[in-house]
Amino acid sequence: MLFGNDHKILVTGGAGYVGSHAVHCLLEKGVHPEQIIVFDNLLYGHPEFLPAGVILHKGDLLCKEDVRLVFENHPIKDVLHFAAYAYVGESMALPGKYFENNIMGGINLLEAMVQAQCRRIIFSSSCAAYGTHGDIDISEETESKPINPYGQSKLIFETILAWYHRIHAVRSISLRYFNAAGAAYGIGERHIPETHLIPLLIQTAMGRNEVFTLLGDDYDTPDGTCIRDYIHVADLARAHLEALKFLYDHEVCDVINLGSGEGKSVRQLVGMIEDLAGRPIPTKVAPPRPGDPAVLIAGNGKAAKVLHWKPQKSLAEMLESAWHWHCQECGHRR
Ligand SMILES: NC(=O)c1ccc[n+]([C@@H]2O[C@H](COP(=O)([O-])OP(=O)(O)OC[C@H]3O[C@@H](n4cnc5c(N)ncnc54)[C@H](O)[C@@H]3O)[C@@H](O)[C@H]2O)c1
Structure with a gap:
């Protein structure tokens, strides 16, 4: 068994595009469906993308009670955190919506994790955290200076993760994906409204x-x-498993790019x-x-x-x- 069968993996936003591919990838690598708890408010998620047997807990990260309940009901020891609003253009019109969901929702998750002694999280960050740097390959050392509230919300949450590492020993890897694309496992990219x-x-x-x-x-x-820079969603999904495995043996809080x-x-x-x-x-x-x-x-x-x-x-x-x-x-x- 990949992550031991005595505990569960929480996948926030697991009914969305990238999250649902990660859920299929977990099963492909031998995780039992009942070990996976998908937490999603289904605002943009598609329950039909989830494999049979996976537990769907409908809830909102902005509701502390919803988050508390999922940890109370399941022995969760690992978190893949995909849930967020992810429309760059909308974030330029409605910054508060992005800061509230992507930051406050994340803090509610971290607080519940600490309470439940769950100390491993893989966070879906974004290349939007970098901003504009001209025609160069952007490394993790490149300065982060986002030019939209969406990217800023991702960067702020990365900083919050660093504090939870320092204060509460929460291990994390923020995966800064470039542009996810493609389809696998019989599911694909369906956003409503579609802006991709x-x-x-x-x-x-x-x-x-x-x-x-x-x-x-x-x-x-x-x-x-x-x-x-486009990256296949199945490659992204696989990277989450590698990152989670890495956290089992390394006491880190780190940032890693995922791109081609x-x-x-x-x-x-x-x-x-x-x-x-x-x-x-x-x-x-x-x-x-x-x-x-x-x-x-x-x-x-x-x-x-x-x-x-x-x-x-x-x-x-x-x-x-x-x-x-x-x-x-x-x-x-x-
Ligand atoms: N798709 C990309 O190219 C890309 C690139 C970089 C980073 N990301 C990040 O990856 C993650 C997944 O992106 P995606 O393209 O799959 O988006 P998506 O909209 O398909 O999936 C996000 C999921 O999170 C859920 N959600 C949002 N807010 C929630 C809340 N408060 N409580 C519970 N559930 C909530 C939505 O219902 C949806 O199912 C996001 O964090 C996004 O910022 C995506």
Whole structure:
């Protein structure tokens, strides 16, 4: 048994896109379904993404009683913390919503963990914590200077984790993911509303949206569109297990990037998905979205060194898996 069968793993936000893939990955690696407790308010989660036998505890991290109850009812010793609001654009309009959910919700979780003597947590942080750094590979040593409240909320929670490590001996790894993409285990990326680039491109290529709105084509990049680093959601899920295993033997509070180390522009992605779909994607250009850096590419050496983790899947595999999942979802035929 991977993590011993005498205790349970709490997965907050486990019904969401990345969290549900991590739950499937835990089962694949031999964790028993009844050892996994998914805690999700289902605002953006999909219970149908969860494998049979996994326990779904519907609750909200902002409600201390909900959080207290889940720890009271289950002997939880490990936490994978995915639950958060994650729309960069919305965070620029409603910063309080992001600071409240992503920080206060996290503090309620940490307080309940300390109370229950649960002292291992893997936190879904984000490359949004870094802000803008031009065309460089961003390492964990790169200065963090977020340019949107979403990224700031992630950075603040990382700082809070450092204090809980110092004061309460809570071990943590904050995984700063770059852009999650792709589909695995028969589930995929479904956000409502959908603001993520790859699902939007696929939906437009399928004719489900009339036009793809390209947010800014005048960035300081070779083709003027934003460059991002994409990482397969199954690779991300696997990294969580490696990180959790690492915490069993190491008394640390650390930050680790998860990315491929390669960047692709929005225009390049449009071209790749047009090739998959076999048709052009109608595109219109709109002003850039406030809070979007021009380039975000991961330096991923630390993940390889510390966690022995490297991405296994290419961008082509991410796009193909996403395309096939979306086709299945809506019965689309090319
Ligand atoms: N998707 C990405 O590319 C990406 C990149 C970097 C970081 N992240 C981080 O990874 C995590 C998961 O992202 P995702 O894309 O799967 O998002 P998602 O919206 O699909 O999943 C988040 C889940 O958390 C739940 N949730 C939110 N607030 C909650 C609360 N207060 N109480 C209980 N449940 C709550 C939602 O219902 C949802 O199921 C987030 O923390 C996000 O910031 C994602």
